[in-house]
Amino acid sequence: MRRERGSILxxxxxxxxxxxxxxxxxxxxxxxxxxxxxVANAAAAASNDAAGAALRDxxxxxxxxxxxxxxxxxxxxxxxxxxRGERYLHDIHVDVETDGDRVRVIVSGRVDYLFAAAIPxxxxxxxxxxxxxxxxxxxx
Amino acid sequence: xxxxxxxxxxxxxxxxxxPFGLLVLVLGTLLVANAWGxxxxxxxxxxxxxEAARVFVEAPTEREGAAxxxxxxxxxxxxxxRDPERLVIERSGSFTRCGxxxxxxxxxxxxxxxxxxxxxGGSVITTKAVHSELVDPFxxxxxxxAACAP
Numbered sequence: 001m002r003r004e005r006g007s008i009l010x011x012x013x014x015x016x017x018x019x020x021x022x023x024x025x026x027x028x029x030x031x032x033x034x035x036x037x038x039v040a041n042a043a044a045a046a047s048n049d050a051a052g053a054a055l056r057d058x059x060x061x062x063x064x065x066x067x068x069x070x071x072x073x074x075x076x077x078x079x080x081x082x083x084r085g086e087r088y089l090h091d092i093h094v095d096v097e098t099d100g101d102r103v104r105v106i107v108s109g110r111v112d113y114l115f116a117a118a119i120p121x122x123x124x125x126x127x128x129x130x131x132x133x134x135x136x137x138x139x140x
Numbered sequence: 141x142x143x144x145x146x147x148x149x150x151x152x153x154x155x156x157x158x159p160f161g162l163l164v165l166v167l168g169t170l171l172v173a174n175a176w177g178x179x180x181x182x183x184x185x186x187x188x189x190x191e192a193a194r195v196f197v198e199a200p201t202e203r204e205g206a207a208x209x210x211x212x213x214x215x216x217x218x219x220x221x222r223d224p225e226r227l228v229i230e231r232s233g234s235f236t237r238c239g240x241x242x243x244x245x246x247x248x249x250x251x252x253x254x255x256x257x258x259x260x261g262g263s264v265i266t267t268k269a270v271h272s273e274l275v276d277p278f279x280x281x282x283x284x285x286a287a288c289a290p
Contacts, residue, residue, distance in 0.1 A: 023169070027179065038186065041190055045193075086270070
């Protein structure tokens with residue numbers, strides 16, 4: 001019969017390190033979540049701005065139709081996203097799609113992880129993306 | 141006479157890992173707690189800036205908007221369990237049609253000084269969030285033009 005007595009004391013630092021790595025992964029996941037919320041807010045604000053400020057004047061004043069100008073919508077949406085200036089988000093891309101009175105803004109970006117850089121083989125960043133749609137309506 | 145034998149053999153090696161493990165645990169926990177505190181505050185100020193900007197651009201007048209935005213920002217930060225009195229709210233932009241109004245909301249987060257690692261930003265990290273909105277170009281009763289320049 002083999003003896004199985006021994007000291008498990010040596011396993012303690014390893015167990016502690018595992019716990020800390022798990023906590024670090026949780027913090028990095030929260031950072032990615034924060035980035036997702038940020039691009040979602042940016043997309044919502046940009047689509048809202050574009051729906052209000054990018055109406056084609058000729059259609060609205062001559063024919064009473066609400067039509068969103070694609071070029072103006074893109075400019076307004078980009079300016080809205082640029083005005084936020086989040087430092088932890090980079091490689092930000094803004095795509096704008098218009099269809100009559102609807103505008104859809106897709107914002108994507110990249111968030112660098114805080115602790116994952118210290119873990120070999122772990123990803124260094126997370127790609128985040130969000131889309132928001134707004135519809136311009138005539139009041140009354 | 142009965143002979144007593146005392147066995148004093150044992151293991152001395154390995155015990156030294158206990159303080160080392162404890163040290164790693166304490167330092168690591170504080171580091172993660174600091175990082176989490178900042179992320180949590182960032183979520184709170186983001187919500188605060190968004191609420192302030194939304195309320196401001198929809199207010200009937202600039203004066204009422206400023207008061208309502210201040211109230212909304214403080215309620216939002218209090219809703220996240222933070223002290224509204226420490227919130228700093230800055231507003232820029234004009235309350236005119238097509239005017240872009242930007243709210244910058246910041247909140248100081250105290251952090252713990254860690255041995256060997258040190259503190260971050262003088263033991264206080266200021267989290268900041270920016271949110272900007274356009275005032276409705278077709279609002280009545282406000283100066284400005286309905287044509288928003290790109």
